[in-house]
Amino acid sequence: MGKPGVDRTLSVLGIGLGVAVAAAAIVAALVMGTGFSLSTAASTSAVATPTRAAASAASADPQPTAEATPEPTPETVTVTVTVPVSSATTVGLADTGATPAASTPATSSVGTTPAATTPAATSSTTAAGAAAAPSAPRTPRTGNLFEGAYFSPYTAKKPSVGGVRLATLPDTPRLAMTGTFIVLDPGHNGVSDATIFARQVPMGGGKKKACNTSGTQTDSGYPEHAHNWDVVVNLAALLRERGATVILTRPNDASIGPCVDERAAIGNRARADLVVSVHADGNTARAARGFHIITSRSMAGGAAVTSKSLAMATTIRDEFAKGTGMPRSTYTGAGIAITRRTDIAGLNLSEVPAVMLEAGNMRNTGDAALLTSRTYRLKEAHALAAGIQKALGR
Ligand SMILES: [Zn+2]
Secondary structure, three states, rough: OOOOOHHHHHHHHHHOOOHHHHHHHHHHHHHOOOOOOOOOHHHOEEEOHHHHHHHHHHHHHOOOOOOOOOOOOOEEEEEEEEEEEEEEEEEEEEOOOOOOOOOOHHHHHHHHHHHOOOHHHHHHHHHOOOOOOOOOOOOOOOOOOOOOOOOOOOOOOOOOOOEEEOOOHHHHHOOOOOOOOEEEOOOOOOOOHHEEEEHHEEEEEEEEEEEEOOOOOOOOEEEEHHHHHHHHHHHHHHHOOOOOEEEOOOOOOOOOEEEEEEHHHHHHHHHHOEEHHHEEEEOOOOOOOOOOEEOOOOOOOHHHHHHHHHHHHHHHHHHHHHOOOOEOOOOOOOOEEEEEEEOHHHOOOOOOOOOOOEEEEEOHHHHHHHOOOOHHHHHHHHHHHHHHHHOOOO
């Protein structure tokens, strides 16, 4: 490991064209913003079985099987995709724990991944995918590709990297939201750990803040993260029914997901049409109630993205109020239930339109009664789906 990355790259490339192409495929998967979701050879034939299996495991199971599986080695995570035609592809991908920016040099990722250079080299369809990548590395892909939805087997101690892409099912007809990419961020994490509060990450404007916080809870102890997760799961289903491709920033409500800066990066890598972060507030003024939507005053995407986010927030606000009956915030948002802030990393760092919902005040008795109701949370999901669809002009 004394050699610099360039030397290592050259030696990898020197092995042969097949290996180089395979390396490019891994790189393409990273650059295309799939995080840990690997674009495998199975994609071109739209294999239904692994799609459903992976998607359902990622979306709905609150108690991931990952907990029961043995821990992988810290540096390498392996995912196996079985293709019905009796062939199987195993691809290793290094989990460095670092945030892989979209511009991360591909060579370093591949060079440090021992498993990546072996089995994938035999796949010709992987090469085809790699060939298409360099020309448009940041364009969201459309269609019914199986993206190999994958989530890390968390140890619940370390923030993860990457999103969970829930691809549309094969052979669905064109629907109202076909071709759209929506990133849904269920705020906070299923479990909390002091290390994530201590870890500092960029929040935009040259400043830093904690990787994440625990979130709030109702007086009776119903945690915000559970509310956020439940709303997002329902919302994801509704959007997918309408043809959208949905990407979640965390895979379950039983582990620690990515830091807030990485959540923004997930939306950026996907070139999402919209990122919606779902939260509920914890204002200690007990009489304070109502929902509001937060937007950033200055986003990485520039003035156009910032103003587009504000416009979308307005549309979503109206649909949310109409669909849920929740009043506008009485304690923030200047009566219009929209606040513009500078301290929200997930919004500041977004290169694509992004908004954050504060669904109500969990410390208010009236709001808490709603937010703890499963029926009401389904209402929230329906209202958000309507708002998102309208905001996208679909
Ligand atoms: Zn929150």
